[in-house]
Amino acid sequence: MSDRSSLENRHQILTIYGRNAVFEALSDPTIACLRLHWATSNQKSPATKRILQASEARGIDVREHTRKTLSRISRNGKQDQGVALDITCEKFSSFDELKDSLSTSSLRILALDGITNPQNVGMIIRSAVAGGIDAILYPKKGVATLGPLVIKASAGIVFKAPIIPCDSLAPALEQLQIGGAAIATLEGNSATSLFTYRPAKSVVYVLGGESDGVSSQVSNLADIKLHIPMGSGVESLNVAVAASLVAYTDHLTSQ
Numbered sequence: 001m002s003d004r005s006s007l008e009n010r011h012q013i014l015t016i017y018g019r020n021a022v023f024e025a026l027s028d029p030t031i032a033c034l035r036l037h038w039a040t041s042n043q044k045s046p047a048t049k050r051i052l053q054a055s056e057a058r059g060i061d062v063r064e065h066t067r068k069t070l071s072r073i074s075r076n077g078k079q080d081q082g083v084a085l086d087i088t089c090e091k092f093s094s095f096d097e098l099k100d101s102l103s104t105s106s107l108r109i110l111a112l113d114g115i116t117n118p119q120n121v122g123m124i125i126r127s128a129v130a131g132g133i134d135a136i137l138y139p140k141k142g143v144a145t146l147g148p149l150v151i152k153a154s155a156g157i158v159f160k161a162p163i164i165p166c167d168s169l170a171p172a173l174e175q176l177q178i179g180g181a182a183i184a185t186l187e188g189n190s191a192t193s194l195f196t197y198r199p200a201k202s203v204v205y206v207l208g209g210e211s212d213g214v215s216s217q218v219s220n221l222a223d224i225k226l227h228i229p230m231g232s233g234v235e236s237l238n239v240a241v242a243a244s245l246v247a248y249t250d251h252l253t254s255q
Contacts, residue, residue: 122153131247
């Protein structure tokens with residue numbers, strides 16, 4: 001077992017990459033930076049110098065690697081610029097922990113299905129945290145990578161978000177359904193309004209992709225399908241706007 005998984009809860013570690021993103025994280029005292037990964041091939045420059053100075057000032061452990069090894073750590077060798085940073089995100093959790101919590105808590109969970117625009121994903125995460133969503137189910141497949149573009153769009157809120165990674169969305173939803181959660185998909189042609197829905201137990205609100213909406217595989221799992229009422233001939237809302245409305249449904253329906 002590697003030290004990365006034995007010394008910390010691996011589900012709470014997010015590895016970011018790129019010189020600007022890494023320096024910004026090191027410069028923010030509210031972000032729990034764990035260790036810096038550094039390619040031995042990096043040339044001396046003002047950008048590399050300030051990163052090393054920032055890590056030294058915070059007492060961050062620096063690990064040196066070959067360029068090939070560094071690319072395996074960052075998982076994006078074309079864009080990591082020879083640097084990566086492990087960050088501890090205390091609100092990140094594992095899928096197993098989420099399933100276990102269904103038996104003791106009534107949760108509002110947001111799930112992403114095929115949302116590929118990093119700007120949208122970042123804004124969704126920001127809205128979810130602001131609106132008190134308990135967990136964000138984040139598939140490793142079919143959704144924008146949790147990288148610098150998503151982090152920037154979230155204004156750094158990613159580090160404070162209750163993100164739950166899963167391999168694929170549909171199998172994860174099936175397991176949550178078995179565990180007692182209702183699956184509520186956001187689909188424009190549905191009969192029930194988001195604002196009249198009152199879940200009696202934990203619920204997973206599923207947001208679909210920018211072009212195709214909720215996938216057919218996920219739609220077939222839905223216990224209920226919800227729409228957002230719109231007037232004046234407006235057919236749809238940006239998915240990040242829809243996420244904001246979902247995140248604040250408790251506030252809207254209680255008034």
